[in-house]
Amino acid sequence: MYEHIADALTLPALINYRENRYVLRFESMKVASALAAVEELLSTGTVDAGTTLVDSSSGIYAYALALACHKHNLNCHIVGSTTIDATLKAQLRILGATLEQVKPSASMKLDQSLRVARIQEYLAEHPTAHWMRQYHDRVHYLGYQSIARTIAGEISASRVNLIGGVGSGASTGGLAEVLRKEVDLVRVTGIQPFGSISFGSEAVSDPSILIAGIGSAIPFGNISYEAFDRIDWVSFDCARSGAIRLLEDTGIFAGLSTGAGYAVAHDVGLHEPDVPLVLVAADTGHRYLDAVYAPGLPAPLPLESLRPNQIAEFTDLALPWSTMDWKRRPFTPAAPGAPAAPGDEVTA
Structure with a gap:
């Protein structure tokens, strides 16, 4: 029995949909990290009952932080993207969180920059508030530790392929960190959208991008670049095809990042069919209904027809799907207008 819905939502379902193939299915993945982070901050005295917790969000983290604050009777303030819809607004309001949305902008980078700038203003206006810094504070890794141990115990294998946004x-970094303590060999594949600065694809745009949540337009300090063995940049069309095929194959209704991961999992499985594979499914597909699942949309591409473009340099990046053997290298996201290259030191 759970004392709060947030506790239940931290626990994903590990679904064995085929031999050696698993989906780690969350209803809303960031509840795990937000709740563990809030409870750690409370236990260390970093925040208390009078503290307002504030952060920036395009949607999922806003819901997660609001739930964690609701459980512990804390104040919550969200600086949100214009992508926050009416359904989430209603939930935030009733949960007691306050929301302010930045003005509409022409790019993901501008949207994120405006949100961060507004948080800085808010902190100056409310000096006792605590900025959760979901993109930079390693406290958000804590929520995935027990989940990783559960995966290792359930699968009980000496090798695992982990795939996630x-x-x-x-999330993927936190799972990998603990899995590698429990399993002899863990190969980690990270999923990125085109246009993300995190792994150097900012010069290649996807006109249909709706999976910005797995990418970034500003540097994120929580990314352990050395955790990843392979990186795949996946277009909206490939991700949509993967999401629909996942639902057909397994009955799992998931979002676009999971669809991108399912396409990548198909390719990884072709190369290592005997190695157990775990795909992280971050959320459900409800908010993608009109863009991905609605009738009348173009037919999805068969996964069997999709193959990644194997690249060695960022200059070779190309839609609809590119992949690179990352080899656990450090990386520094490029300054605006400068080329990015693997092998540099990470800066937050």
């Missing part, structure tokens, strides 16, 4: 770095 990079995003803020806490």
Whole structure:
């Protein structure tokens, strides 16, 4: 029995949909990291009952932080993207969180920059507030530790392929960190959208991008670049095809980042069919209904027809799908207008 819905939502379902093939299915993945982070901050005295917790979000983290604050009777303030829809607004309001949205902008980079700038203003206006810094504070890794141990115990294998969106770095990075203590060999594949600065694809845009949550337009300090063995940049069309095929094959209704991961999992599985594979499914597909699942949309591409473009340099990046053997290298996201290259030191 759970004392709060947030506790239940931290626990994903590990679904064995085929031999050696698993989906780690969350209803809303960031609840795990937000709740563990809030409880750690409370236990260390960093925040208390009078503290307002504030952060920037395009949607999922806003819901997660609001739930964690609701459980512990804390104040919550969200500086949100214009992508926050009416359904989430209603939930935030009833959960007691306050929301302010930045003005509409022409790019993901501008949207994220405006949100961070507004947080700085808010902190100056409210000096006792605590900025959760979901993109930079390693406290968000904590929520995935027990989940990683569960994966290792359930699968009980000496080798595992882990596939998940990079995003803020806490989820796939946190799972990988603990899995590598429990399993002899863990190969980690990270998923990125085109246009993300996190792994150097900012010069290649995807006109249909709707999976910005697994990428970034500003540097994220929580990304452990050395955790990744392979990086795949996946277009909206490939991700949509993967999401629809996942639902057909397994009955799992998931979002676009999971669809991108399912396409990549198909390719990884072709090369290592005997190695157990775990795909992280971050959320459900409800908010993608009109863009991905609605009737009347173009037919999805068969996964069997999709193959990644194997690259060695960022200059070779190309839609609809590119992949690179990352080899656990450090990386520094490029300054605006400068070329990016693997092998540099990481800066947050």
